[in-house]
Amino acid sequence: MNTTVVNKVKAIKTLNSIAESGLKVFDSHYTIDNDSENPDAIVVRSFNMHAMEFGNQLKAIARAGAGVNNIPVDKCTEQGIVVFNTPGANANAVKELVLTSLMAASRNLFDGVSWVKTLEGEGAQIPKRVEAGKKQFVGKEIKGKTLGVIGLGAIGALVANDAIELDMDVIGFDPFISVDIAWKLSRKVQRAMTMEQLFAESDYITVHVPLTEDTRGMFNEETFSLMKDDVYILNFSRGELVNETDMAAVLESGKVGKYMTDFPNENVLKMKNVIPTPHLGASTVESEENCAIMAARQVKEYLETGNIKNSVNFPNTAIPYTGKKRVTVFHKNIPNMVGKITSAISNYHLNIADMVNRSRGDLAYTIIDIDNIVDDEITLNLEQNINQIEGIVTVRMI
């Protein structure tokens, strides 16, 4: 490990409450400084970062969670800031809440509990009132019903597999499903060839896709019209996946029987038959710890070695730190960049011990380990020389 790196205390800023076990990953070479104007890295949950300006020291943002729609990812990419998330770290927590909500809504549990509480003060009459009143809350069983799962990623796949265990028929739609997830998915999960097919066949629909320009408003007047009457919809992904005006209308007409959403707002709370939860999907002790530890480890690894794991905007790139000095370079994905960087290094008669280059879209990332001891003056000069090459975004000497 390079000494100049570990000797400089790095500032980590948090924008939400981050589990202590995650913050402990940052050892004495780091300081958690939430007042810092120019931190080395930021750890965040749902805080909306779109209006933020970033200091010139900022190298990484880690989302302790899945969704990154609260982070200006394109702006970060332009500025050479790596954005990480923690894939799968909160998936079990969300799955458990989805299945809880599915069953609780089917059995009218929320309405039933609220009604029973209104009986307080009726003393000995309560048991009689309960027996007479329970008919208002007759529910339906999920066994044998069809659950449509849109998005078979970390969360959707867990929901699909467990719903099979609960004796539901499950149909899934995900045109971009990963090979890893496909291996883990129960063979009983049927594949919908189109979203329209899933809409037509499902008694319950649960959505587990990221919010992007492609998925925004995917639940709308047109798609509702393809669904069965009295379908129940669960949205533990993002509120903006649903057109709220259209949802209010189909809840009013009864086309949609119930809408369970983790993303309440003024419009949502006015809807009939809505079951709003306060963005609780990832809020378990276990999930908060998983996400915080994973986020912190990824940031630490990146700051100390330049290795990138689980980035949403840069290519995943990692090699063991084998040399005596490491050069990491973000650059445009154009011909001869690696050649120009290695020539700059060989101009100082330095020998390359190992290197890796990965690209993602228009950008690429190169890590080069140098086999020689490089003094501070050469380090600075080499950094400046590489920075002057056309197409370079950022350079770090570690």
Ligand SMILES: NC(=O)c1ccc[n+]([C@@H]2O[C@H](COP(=O)([O-])OP(=O)(O)OC[C@H]3O[C@@H](n4cnc5c(N)ncnc54)[C@H](O)[C@@H]3O)[C@@H](O)[C@H]2O)c1
């Ligand atoms: N309520 C909460 O607290 C909570 C917690 C975690 C995640 N989330 C939300 O859930 C989303 C999913 O989380 P995840 O961990 O499963 O993410 P993931 O990346 O593992 O899975 C997302 C899946 O959606 C698929 N997909 C993308 N576009 C699609 C489309 N148009 N149609 C069908 N499938 C599509 C992808 O191929 C991927 O398999 C997150 O992006 C986040 O917005 C909410």
Ligand SMILES: O=C(O)[C@H](O)COP(=O)(O)O
């Ligand atoms: O995308 C996510 O991971 C969830 O929405 C969780 O958000 P939270 O970390 O703010 O609970």
